[in-house]
Amino acid sequence: MPRLTRIYTRKGDDGSTGLGTGERVQKNHPQVDAYGDVDELNASIGVALAAGLDERIAGTLQRIQSELLNLGGELSVLGAQTRGRKAPQLVRQRHVDALERSCDELNADLGPLENFILPGGVPGAAALHVARTVCRRAERKVITLAGTLAVPGEMLSYLNRLSDLLFIMARHENRARGVADVLWDTEV
Numbered sequence: 001m002p003r004l005t006r007i008y009t010r011k012g013d014d015g016s017t018g019l020g021t022g023e024r025v026q027k028n029h030p031q032v033d034a035y036g037d038v039d040e041l042n043a044s045i046g047v048a049l050a051a052g053l054d055e056r057i058a059g060t061l062q063r064i065q066s067e068l069l070n071l072g073g074e075l076s077v078l079g080a081q082t083r084g085r086k087a088p089q090l091v092r093q094r095h096v097d098a099l100e101r102s103c104d105e106l107n108a109d110l111g112p113l114e115n116f117i118l119p120g121g122v123p124g125a126a127a128l129h130v131a132r133t134v135c136r137r138a139e140r141k142v143i144t145l146a147g148t149l150a151v152p153g154e155m156l157s158y159l160n161r162l163s164d165l166l167f168i169m170a171r172h173e174n175r176a177r178g179v180a181d182v183l184w185d186t187e188v
């Protein structure tokens with residue numbers, strides 16, 4: 001467990017930051033950009049949790065927050081093998097499988113979608129929709145990163161499945177609070 005005694009180091013005042021490999025790169029480096037979006041996703045889930053979500057999904061989201069810290073850590077050391085170190089694989093197929101099980105369990109209680117829905121409803125559902133869009137952006141950044149570094153397929157599958165789960169959770173949260181999904185009005 002890391003122990004942080006001081007938060008500021010002044011090392012980043014020149015616009016650089018350290019990867020998990022020890023290499024210094026600019027703060028807008030694609031690798032930093034990708035794990036920065038994963039960090040933002042984690043914070044977005046924290047906002048949703050702070051809104052007071054149904055207990056059926058709150059525990060799952062807390063587990064996911066830890067998994068996202070693992071995913072961000074794994075992103076920070078990508079390329080370590082080319083630098084003579086072994087990079088850990090923290091996000092595995094079992095994590096993707098757990099997301100799929102959650103999707104199936106929650107979706108079974110929801111009615112079928114007959115139209116696109118608009119993000120919104122109760123505050124927790126709206127926050128989950130924001131987290132879903134941040135997740136999609138993080139996924140795009142990791143896909144971009146995969147053009148230059150070897151990104152484990154489980155990492156991409158995890159983000160793809162998580163965005164699906166966040167959508168389902170938003171629908172579940174509205175239903176649990178007695179609020180109907182807002183359907184897209186194509187006649188506007």
